[in-house]
Every structure is written in structure tokens, then in C-alpha cells.
Amino acid sequence: MTEIRLHDTMAREKRVFTPADPARVTMYVCGPTVYNRAHIGNARPAVVFDVLARLLRHVYGADSLVYARNVTDVDDKIIEAARAEGVDPSVITKRYEDFYLADMGALGVQAPDIAPHAASHVGQMVAMIARLIATGNAYEADGHVLFHVPSDPGYGALGRRDRDAMIAGARVEVAGYKRDPADFVLWKPSVDGVIGWESSWGRGRPGWHIECSAMIREHLGETIDIHGGGLDLIFPHHENEIAQSRCAHQGAPLARYWVHNGFLSMAGSEKMSKSLGNVVTVADLLAEGHKGEVLRFALLSAHYRQPLEWSDALIAQSKATLDRLYRAVGEAGGVADEGVLNALSDDLNTPLALARLSAIEDGAVLRASGALLGLFGSDATGWFQGEGDARIDGLVAARTEAKRRKDFAEADRLRAELAAEGIVLEDGPQGTTWRRA
Numbered sequence: 001m002t003e004i005r006l007h008d009t010m011a012r013e014k015r016v017f018t019p020a021d022p023a024r025v026t027m028y029v030c031g032p033t034v035y036n037r038a039h040i041g042n043a044r045p046a047v048v049f050d051v052l053a054r055l056l057r058h059v060y061g062a063d064s065l066v067y068a069r070n071v072t073d074v075d076d077k078i079i080e081a082a083r084a085e086g087v088d089p090s091v092i093t094k095r096y097e098d099f100y101l102a103d104m105g106a107l108g109v110q111a112p113d114i115a116p117h118a119a120s121h122v123g124q125m126v127a128m129i130a131r132l133i134a135t136g137n138a139y140e141a142d143g144h145v146l147f148h149v150p151s152d153p154g155y156g157a158l159g160r161r162d163r164d165a166m167i168a169g170a171r172v173e174v175a176g177y178k179r180d181p182a183d184f185v186l187w188k189p190s191v192d193g194v195i196g197w198e199s200s201w202g203r204g205r206p207g208w209h210i211e212c213s214a215m216i217r218e219h220l221g222e223t224i225d226i227h228g229g230g231l232d233l234i235f236p237h238h239e240n241e242i243a244q245s246r247c248a249h250q251g252a253p254l255a256r257y258w259v260h261n262g263f264l265s266m267a268g269s270e271k272m273s274k275s276l277g278n279v280v281t282v283a284d285l286l287a288e289g290h291k292g293e294v295l296r297f298a299l300l301s302a303h304y305r306q307p308l309e310w311s312d313a314l315i316a317q318s319k320a321t322l323d324r325l326y327r328a329v330g331e332a333g334g335v336a337d338e339g340v341l342n343a344l345s346d347d348l349n350t351p352l353a354l355a356r357l358s359a360i361e362d363g364a365v366l367r368a369s370g371a372l373l374g375l376f377g378s379d380a381t382g383w384f385q386g387e388g389d390a391r392i393d394g395l396v397a398a399r400t401e402a403k404r405r406k407d408f409a410e411a412d413r414l415r416a417e418l419a420a421e422g423i424v425l426e427d428g429p430q431g432t433t434w435r436r437a
Helices: 040-060 076-085 089-106 122-134 163-170 208-219 231-248 282-287 292-299 312-326 338-345 350-357 363-372 380-385 390-404 408-420
Strands: 005-008 013-016 025-029 065-069 138-141 144-147 184-189 204-206 224-230 255-261 264-266 308-310 423-428 431-436
Touching: 005 255, 025 040, 025 208, 040 065, 040 089, 040 224, 040 255, 040 264, 040 282, 040 292, 040 308, 040 338, 040 363, 065 208, 076 089, 089 282, 089 292, 122 138, 122 144, 122 184, 122 204, 122 208, 122 231, 144 231, 184 208, 184 231, 204 208, 208 231, 224 231, 231 255, 282 292, 292 312, 312 380, 338 350, 338 363, 350 363, 380 431, 390 408, 390 423, 390 431, 408 423
Parallel strands: 025 065, 025 224, 224 255, 264 308
Antiparallel strands: 005 013, 138 144, 144 184, 184 204, 423 431
16 A cells, blocks of 8 residues: 655654544545635645545545535624625625635535534534533633633644744734633624524634534544644644644544645735735636636645745646646546655655656556546546637638648638637647647
8 A cells, every 4th residue: 555644743744644544534624714705825725635635535445535624604704794795694605605616616626525514513512612611621701611721731732832922923812801811712702683502601603713623523533634724724723623622532632643735925925815915816817717727736836835926927837737738648547657646645745746747658647647636627629629619610620621722821811810819720640620828
């Protein structure tokens, strides 16, 4: 069996991946908060962990992986968006979840096995909060329930940063009802007119961190194999998940491997962020005519743990490489190239895997190898011509007829007309084919 090595954030090193049960590999990735459109930076973890899921299924078997990616549909930003439009929060969450799934689907991201929604798991969250109160790790104060960070001696192990620095960096809310400044909210009160649920602590709604711990326990178990997400989630989100899960489960670790992807930035800026206003959405890029597979290739062009600078040049380079590969790709039925598999097995080295694709001469092997990366979802004709165009087909046929009549002036005129529309003609022994530039 192929040996997979993953960089474990907790261990600060690459470790051989050994699942607790090879017949049931468990992976949970923090998914979207559905209140607006996903930008291309939001798509990076979706694509990265889609590749990891493909690799795990290839190595352990098609039915071996249970992959969960949550949907946060209870959040203050959702409440604000609903209030601004004068609609129920469910209208906002349904709209933007549908957009998210369509955008990720365009990038070739396969649906996870489980997509738990926070609003459907409030009962499980309330039960976990009650356990934390019973163990002395949480307390009720002023209508809130908070996790008491000093009650967990292991808190901070994932980020390994000074406690005061962590608090300052996360802009932790200062509140008089907190026993310690680092304590974080598990439950908060909901005023009239704001979404909420009844509980023994009053009508309210869960904090952000508790949802993942409760849903992981519900669907995957107390300890999972892999927990993934963006680098920005290490603190406070994943740190808080670890603490509340460990304390609720008598010291059992939440995850055996922690995997985090790096930031994506726009050319010339430090980080792509909605708050900074320097974002480009997946929908914008698709509307500009960029193919989803090109965007996916671009996202995989850098190692997932390294920063990736997004630019028009990166998109153009990705398209040119895919155009070249599609001219060589064959039919299904091949076996994945060992070099591609080895590259992906070494901590998802996608740049090396992509480079290896160019060295594969067998078209069937190329297709099978690309499938590990979520590439080559089309055939060459579909890639270059899309769904086809009867008018263009007619102009190409007219040019062929003009050449047969030796009316080269007309043939040249037709070629120029097609070129003006971005159509590239390629003459070969079997006739003339066309593709969109």
C-alpha cells in the first residue's frame, strides 16, 4: 500500500498517515459560512481537501473515506445580512449555500459524504455545553455560557503561541461577565426578533466554535483521523475546538492529524480577505470566461501550505498548460502514474504532481493521473470547443471547401474572421479542427 505522509500542524512535522481504521478513514474540514459569495481564497481549502479525499480513496478504497464538511448557517453575519434585506435568515443561507455548491462544483470539487448544518445540530451543541458545565470547564454568566480556558491545561498546544499574544491577535471580546479574558462563548442570548432556541440558560444561539465539536462527535466520533482547514483557523477556532472536545470527552483528542492550507493573496497584497475588500469571487472569474478547471489548476500550482499569489498571469499560464495537456490526454482505462501518486503522497506536493503530468506519454495514463488531481473532466473536443457551435462548424466547413476549390483568398478571409472571434484552426491529416483560444 502507498505510504501517505502529511504535515501535522500539532506535531510541526510530516508524519506517516496511519488511520485508526483503514476501512473507515474520517476527515472533517471547516466549510463555508453562507452569507455571501465565495472568493477564490475560500475555494483553496475546498480544492486542496478534495485532492486529499481523492488520494485517500485511491489508496484505501473508494468506500473507505467518510468526509464531512460543515455549513455554518447560524452566525451574526447571516443575521445582519437577513436584517438588511428584511428576510428570514434561512433565505440568506439557502441562497448562498446553493451559490457555494455551484461555484465549487465548477472547480471540480466533489461533494463531501456529509454536509452537516449548524442549525440542524443545536440539540447536540446544547448537550455538549451541558457536559462542559458539569465537568467544571464551562460556566453560565449573564445569559451566556463560556468555556473557562484556564480549566484546560493543554490549551494552546496547536498554535504554540504566548497566551497573551493569542488573545491580542484574535481580538478577544472583553466582557465583564468573563472569569478570564481568554474565555470564549459557547452560548449567547438572542433578543426578540433574532433567531434562537430555548435552553436551560435562556433563549439563545450557539457560539461558532461549539458547532464543529458537536457535529464531529455526532457524525464521525470523538476522535477523527484528519481535521482540516485554512491557516487562519488555527487560532482561535481550532484551538477552541480542541479544548472543548477534549474536556467533554474525558481527555480524548479531537483529531490525530491537523492539516492547514496557506493563504491566498491578490498580486501586491498580503492576504485575500472580504474585510480588506481585495477579493475576487469564483463567480466573477467564471463570468469572465475562465474555465473552472483552469482555476483549479491555478489553485494547485503552489504547495498547499505555501502562500499563493493570485494574478491574471497565473490564470493564463494555467490555461496554456492545460491546453497542451488536453492535446495529449487519452481515453479512460489507464493506471495512474507512479510519479504523480508519489508526489501527492508526499504531503500533497501538487506542483511536483502537475509537473510530472507533462512527462507522461501514454494518454490513458495521463487521464488516470490527472483524475487524482481532479483534472481532465472533459475530452479534448469538449475542452477546446465546449458544447460546439454550429455556425463556427459551418465557417470551418466553408473554409475547407474554399481550399478544395483553391480559392485561397476566401479561405484566408474565413480564417481571419474566425481568428477575430478567438477561434484557432489546426489543419491536420484528418482535416481541420478548431478550438477557442
